[in-house]
Amino acid sequence: MTVTAAAPGEGPLAMICGGGSLPLAVADAVAARGRRVVLFPLRGAAEGTPVERHSHHWIYVGQIGKFLRLARAEGCREVVFIGALVRPSIWQVHPDLVGLSFLPKVLRAFRGGDNHLLSGMGKLLEGEGLRLRGAHEVAPQILVPDGVLGRVQMTERDRADIALGLDYLHAAGPFDVGQAVIVAGRHILAVEAAEGTDGMLARMAEMRANGRVRAPRGAGVLVKAPKPHQDRRFDLPSVGPTTVEGAARAGLAGIAVIAGETVIAEPAAMTVAADKAGLFVVGVRGPAS
Structure with a gap:
C-alpha cells in the first residue's frame, strides 16, 4: 500500500494508548507520513511500551481535564483510541476535577458493553x-489486506469453519460480547x-491438553470480525505475532x-511466525453489517 503524505493543516494527532504493540505501530505509521504524534499512554495499561519514541504525557483513566488541557496545548484537534485495555471498574477510574464534572455521563457509558462504553467516551x-x-483512518497501511499473507494455504475444511465462524459472530455481535470464535x-x-x-486461545490450548477437544491438532480456525453496527473508530479487531503464537x-490450522477491517501489528513478523508454525493467516470478506 502506498504511503501518502500528511494532508496540510491536519496538525498533531493525539493518541490515547493502551498496551501492546499496536499503539506504536500506528504512531510510527502516522509519523512516517510527516504528521506529528502526541501519545497519551494510560497508567496501568501501557507500562513497558517504549513511548519515548514520540512526544508523550502519561495519564490515568478518568483524567479528562488533564488530557484536554495537554492535547489543546499541543495543538491536537483529532484523537485516536488504540491499544489493549482491561475494562476498568468504575472504582478504578481516577477522575480529576473535570472528570468529576463528567461523572454522570461516564457512569451511563459504563452501563453497557465495551462498544457502548467506548462510544460514550x-x-x-x-x-x-x-x-x-479510527486508527485505520490515520494509518490505512495497518489493515489486513485480502488473501493469504504467508505460504500456508487454506483447505475446504478450513473455509467451511471460517464461514460458520463469521455467521456466528454476525449473529452474536449485537450482544456486544466478543469479536472472536474458534x-x-x-x-x-x-x-x-x-x-x-x-x-481464549490459552483456554483452547488447556482444553486440548486435557483431552476435551476431539479435533486433531492442525484443525480449527480462529475467526475474528468486528461487531455489526460497531463504531469502526474504536476497538477494531487486531492480530499480531502473539496471536500466531x-x-x-x-x-x-490458521x-x-x-x-480492511482488522488491524495487524508487525505484519512481517506475523507472516514469518505463521509460516514457521505452519499456520495460514487470511483476510476475507465478511457479511455486511
Missing part, C-alpha cells in the same frame, strides 16, 4: 471539540469473552480475519 470528547478518528469441524469450540483473544499452542 468518544461522544464526551467530541463534545469538547475534538474529532475522533471453530473446528463446523463445531464452535470457544467464544471470546472478557478474557480477550489471547485468553497462541493459535499454534492451541493446535489450530487465523481468518476481515480484510
